[in-house]
Amino acid sequence: MAYSPRRLDGLRLRHLRLLELIDEHRSLRAVGMILNRTQPAISQMLKDLEYALDATLVARSVRGVELTPAGRLALQRARSGLASFDHLVAELGASQSPILRVGTNPALIFQMLPAAMRLLQADNAGIRLRLRTGLVGDMLQLLWNGDLDCYVGRIDWEQMSQSMISVLRHVPLMRTDLVLACSIRHPLAQREDIDVAELADWAWALPPADSHNRIALETELRNHGVAGPEPIMEIAADPGGLMILAREMEVLTCLPRFVLETHIAAGELCALDLPSLTLPPIQIGFVTLAEHENIDTLQLLRQALKTAATKKAVAD
Template sequence: MAHSPLHYERLRLRHLRLLQLIDEHGSLRSAASALNLTQPAVSQMLKDLEFAMGVPLVDRSVRGVVLTETGLLALRRSRSGLATLDQLVRELDAGQTLSLRIGTNSALMYNIIPEALRLLEVGRSKTRFQLKTGLVGDMVEALSEGELDCYVGRLDWDQVPPRIARLLTYDPLLDTDLILICPVDHPVAGLETPRARDLVGWPWAMPSRESNNRIVLESAMRSTGAAGLTAAVEVSADPNGLINLALALGMLTCVPRVALNEHSHARDFKVLDVANLELSSIRIGFATTAELRQMPEIADLREAMLRAARTWTARTNEG
């Protein structure tokens, strides 16, 4: 089946909606009902869409229709675009200016994100910003579904499904190490050269089990031959919460260095230099879709993030 420019020019939004409805219902009859069209009309829409793309988008059987691998890819692309269009319509209906939806990790809310928004003169510019924090997997999924315009944070490509990875563009921003901290009056803080075994037996404020930071820490501990750590408290996707709990409860914890806010708690905790424990660094980057990357507002935001990252890296190296 060859790509048809004529059919492509005739595509409308409802053709793209059709892919969503087929995926949801697995039936052309149900899709037709949702679109308030007859089934023959929907069948013709599907043929037009397949001719426009030049490839089959569904597999047909007596049990209904399902999207092919190519159909699923087309759905991913169209879903992101449709979600962005829906967001624009809501903003225009409400008389709002453009709003950028940014997904990120809580660790970046203390240095990189505030500095980037300061550079963009938030409050004086016409663009508004909606920030959403969460686990990496949730943020990447939301970006691919069109629920976010960009994501700033850790991105482990080997854990990103290929169906999502092919939709994204990526710019590295900075590398940050994982650090271990505890209150200055904790017994481990008084050790001149603590080792991995000295961390065992104490209560920890830990990231949730699915957190990459916890996986890295526990893997590094195992590689030294030390016993497992005791997670007395677990916190999901909130490094600042871990720091506050560790200080309040006299525990140890593990957070990215970029999560430290030098304006608070700096005198209350000690960063531990554990001689035989190697914690891999974290790459922080800026991800968006190929389509959204061309937006001037996204380009400006990306540049502000790069500048903020360079500032933080220089300040950290000087310290």
């Protein structure tokens, strides 16, 4: 039978929550007890859902029931939709201006996001942001689950599954270099004759070993025959902390170039001059789920970020 959107009309929210309960308990009887329904009633709910989606979502065996690959995809998309719906209910109940749940890399809080918010305030957009910061993978997973409305930051496309990539919409905003930095009082500051091998002799403050910036640094050092540094301090997802450590201590660190222009750097940090050591640039973008890309408030934020990025590029 050909798929028709009208087949979805008979579904209720409980049909979508059904998949999560089946995945967790692997028993229709157990799901029925939780929902206070008979097992035949749960079986009928499942049949209704499979009919609406025109797919087999659950496989039965002597061990119970489990989601098929189609069922797991449906569960992922249902989670995203339910999370967005829960956020809508809370937002409507608050009777205030809309809240956008934004995931981001902490470095963007220093300049780009405040610049975008100033533009929105100037236009009286009445939008509020609820920010969450963290590692790229964590933020994109929250977006995919429906716990975020958008993500602003770098994207590691090569580490993402095709199923995730296919439902995302990405708008490039800006590019920045990844550089080695230190205090202007550090012995290596302002030197133009630094050999890459010298870097192993100095103390470092770095993000964790699984972070993109740390991996990029260690890869480039290995390309020059230099072992990756063993930092005396590690800080996860906090470029501000790394800047403070580099400013106050005799340590080297690795940062996006644009954060050296912020008030936290306060003119006390500089990028090292190492023409032979080339770290990959960072592409900053705006990402949302395909079904959310036309939401008015998201479009306003996206445009404000694009304008802020353009103004920064002109200023630079």
